[in-house]
Amino acid sequence: MAKVAFLGLGVMGYPMAGHLQAAGHEVTVYNRTASKAEAWVKQHGGAMGKTPREAAEGAEFVMTCVGNDDDLRSVCTGKDGAFAGMEEGAILVDHTTVSAKVTRDLAAIAAGGGIGYVDAPISGGQAGAENGALSVMCGGEEDIFARAEPIIDAYAKICRRLGGIGAGQITKMCNQIAIAGLVQGLSESLHFAQQAGLDGAAVVEVISQGAAGSWQMQYRYQTMLDDEFDHGFAVDWMRKDLDICLTTADEIGASLPVTALVDQFYKDVQRMGGGRWDTSSLLKRLTREN
Template sequence: MAKVAFLGLGVMGYPMAGHLQAAGHDVTVYNRTAAKAEAWAKEHGGSHAATPREAAQGADFVMTCVGNDDDLRSVCTGKDGAFAGMEEGAILVDHTTVSAKVTRDLAAIAAGGGIGYVDAPISGGQAGAENGQLSVMCGGDQATYDKAAPVIDAYAKICRRMGDVGAGQITKMCNQIAIAGLVQGLSESLHFAQASGLDGEKVVEVISQGAAGSWQMVNRHKTMLADEYEHGFAVDWMRKDLNICLTTADEIGASLPVTALVDQFYKDVQKMGGGRWDTSSLLKRLKDV
């Protein structure tokens, strides 16, 4: 069992840290809103700290799960950042979806202090975090990954090393690119079924058993048909991720025409006031066009 610091207690981080504590690790948490860290410690029996540096002191592993590039830099660097509290030989595992650039920049800073670094973005949504069934895609050297993987297993359905530092983030971009097209296709299918006078539930029952079936179809069609979008991964966060994908595509010379189009559709959803709606709200956009 390891001494672990967990920084960031959002809808994903809160249950993930709980799984670590339940697995027998000694967990100290930090959250920008201190009341949430205090509530977590009361619920799970771990400890909470006032700063990332304080949480990271003496930790074998520091897990981060925050919002974006700037948030990650903030909790890692500076006099109160995690790096300032970590000892040589400790490992930082970042579960935030961020750019490969900030990942490589922070990994270089960590290496200068003898700290290991694994970028380990996650997929599976809030339900996956709560049930300990996340897909974790990792980047880092093999030896560092091998040390971190048994700790990550506390909340992982699958955990794989995809390559050197940054490879985890690139893999997460592949994940978001695939989801964008899938959700738009599912939205159009359900919209077409309803416009044709068909029972959308019956349509999904049939087509989900064939080549059209997907996780999105199985897990999101009921709420989509009910016009309910107050759950899951928010449109605002999806646009943040897709911006990373599109920026990286320009850098590496990849073409993402469908992703760019769906990103604009999500922009429409934001204009409708749906920035906090689930990503499946692309269907609502079609209904309101």
């Protein structure tokens, strides 16, 4: 068992930190809104730090799961940042979806202090976090990853190293690119069925057993048909991720025409007031037009 700090108790981080505590690790948490950390300690035990540095002091592993590049820099660097409290030989595991650039920048700073770094973005949504069944895609040095993997296993269904620093973030971009097209296709399929006068649920029952089947279809079709869009990853966060995808595509010479188009569709959803709706709300955009 290890001494672990967990920084960031959002819809993903809160249950992930709980799994670490349940696995027997000694967990100290930090959250920008202190009341969230207090609630976590009351529910799970463990301890809380008033700053990232305080939470990270003495920890063998520091896990981060925050919002974006700026949030990650904030919790890692500066006099109150995690790096200032970490000892040589400790490892920071970042579960935030951020750019590969900030990942490489922070990994270099960490290395200067003798701190290991693993970029380990996650997929599986809130349900995956709560059930300890996340897909964790990692980048970093092999020996550092090997030390961190048993800790990550507390909430992972699968955890794989894809390459050096930044490889995890690049893989997460592949994940988001694939999801964007799938959700738009599912939205159009359900909309088409409804416009044709068919029972959407009956259509899905049939087509999901063939080549059209997907996780999105299995877990999102019914809430989409019920016009409920508060069951997962928010549109605002998806647009943040797709911006990373499109920026990186320009840098590496990749072509993402469908991703660019779906990003604009999500922009339409934001304009409808749906920034906090989940990503399946692309259907809402289609039904609005009719």
